[in-house]
Amino acid sequence: MLAHTPVLLNEVIGFFDPKPGKKFIDATVGRAGHANQLVNGGAEVLGVDTDSEVVAELKSQSASRRTKIKAVVGNFGNLKSIAEENDFTDVDGILMDLGLGSHQLDDSERGFSFQKDGPLDMRFDAKSQNSNIKTAGSIVNFYAEKDLLRIFFQYGEEKRFGKRIVGAIMARRKLGSINTTGELFELIKQALPGQFRFRAGDTARKIFQALRIEVNDELGNLERGLQQAVSLLKSGGRLVVISFHSLEDRIVKQFFVREARDCVCPPSFPVCRCDARARLRILTKKPVMASGDEARTNSRARSAKLRAAEKI
Numbered sequence: 169m170l171a172h173t174p175v176l177l178n179e180v181i182g183f184f185d186p187k188p189g190k191k192f193i194d195a196t197v198g199r200a201g202h203a204n205q206l207v208n209g210g211a212e213v214l215g216v217d218t219d220s221e222v223v224a225e226l227k228s229q230s231a232s233r234r235t236k237i238k239a240v241v242g243n244f245g246n247l248k249s250i251a252e253e254n255d256f257t258d259v260d261g262i263l264m265d266l267g268l269g270s271h272q273l274d275d276s277e278r279g280f281s282f283q284k285d286g287p288l289d290m291r292f293d294a295k296s297q298n299s300n301i302k303t304a305g306s307i308v309n310f311y312a313e314k315d316l317l318r319i320f321f322q323y324g325e326e327k328r329f330g331k332r333i334v335g336a337i338m339a340r341r342k343l344g345s346i347n348t349t350g351e352l353f354e355l356i357k358q359a360l361p362g363q364f365r366f367r368a369g370d371t372a373r374k375i376f377q378a379l380r381i382e383v384n385d386e387l388g389n390l391e392r393g394l395q396q397a398v399s400l401l402k403s404g405g406r407l408v409v410i411s412f413h414s415l416e417d418r419i420v421k422q423f424f425v426r427e428a429r430d431c432v433c434p435p436s437f438p439v440c441r442c443d444a445r446a447r448l449r450i451l452t453k454k455p456v457m458a459s460g461d462e463a464r465t466n467s468r469a470r471s472a473k474l475r476a477a478e479k480i
């Protein structure tokens with residue numbers, strides 16, 4: 169197993185202050201970069217990941233090192249039932265380190281990277297028993313033109329060339345299916361005006377991001393996961409979320425603001441008529457970003473934004 173460098177590790181540990189007797193859920197445990205540090209502080213950790221391969225690796229490691237990480241396969245969109253099944257309710261902290269890990273990006277068979285040729289898959293849970301049947305390939309080959317446009321525009325934030333790329337996909341479908349990341353990258357490159365082709369990677373990154381979000385319903389799961397996470401925290405427990413693009417960060421920011429308000433009545437109401445009470449206190453007015461040193465040594469940290477809140 170390759171070494172993994174967790175993003176914003178000191179900051180995460182600073183918010184959680186792990187100690188014996190404390191319980192945490194790492195809802196995106198991956199290769200346990202953060203979870204191991206929580207365990208080293210003496211805490212107990214439930215490590216959840218939707219990728220069954222990474223959970224299997226973690227289980228075999230945990231068995232040999234007898235760490236206190238209890239690793240389970242699951243989607244944080246169902247965090248409440250996963251936590252209840254594993255007796256991890258009323259916890260001191262929940263971490264969500266969103267997106268994909270190096271273990272997924274580096275494996276060409278998973279189809280996440282346009283820099284390595286592989287099948288157009290992109291499912292986080294490709295090897296799980298109940299894995300999603302939607303893949304990047306099924307989207308590229310079968311989605312309606314308007315739906316492709318919508319996801320490239322909304323999830324890829326590709327406003328300039330989205331239409332050209334969708335046009336190229338529709339034309340290519342008439343000749344046969346698009347099966348690999350390499351084929352899709354080449355198609356994206358050829359769809360760009362000549363002077364932009366040397367930077368085709370910038371556009372491909374956005375299109376691949378859009379497909380990954382759609383395949384894994386990443387934004388829907390994030391909304392559901394955040395809601396459920398709050399109900400699993402004890403009073404004073406903390407929720408820490410690290411996101412890597414503006415769509416995720418906006419969801420986290422708006423969720424925290426909503427949950428930190430005592431009243432959710434429309435501004436036009438002269439008096440409050442709702443029973444809403446704030447459930448969270450925001451700990452990060454602005455998102456925490458990686459230090460210059462971390463950003464220099466870990467490219468993934470450059471776009472990371474951490475937001476934290478405490479259960480009231």
Ligand SMILES: C[S@@+](CC[C@H](N)C(=O)[O-])C[C@H]1O[C@@H](n2cnc3c(N)ncnc32)[C@H](O)[C@@H]1O
Pocket residue numbers: 172173174175195196197198199200201202203216217218219222242243244245265266267268269270292389
């Ligand atoms: C950035 S990595 C986590 C890295 C981890 N913090 C570490 O230090 O090793 C994100 C992980 O979240 C997992 N993941 C993505 N979406 C998920 C979801 N909805 N539920 C559970 N895990 C998810 C991915 O499979 C991946 O392993």
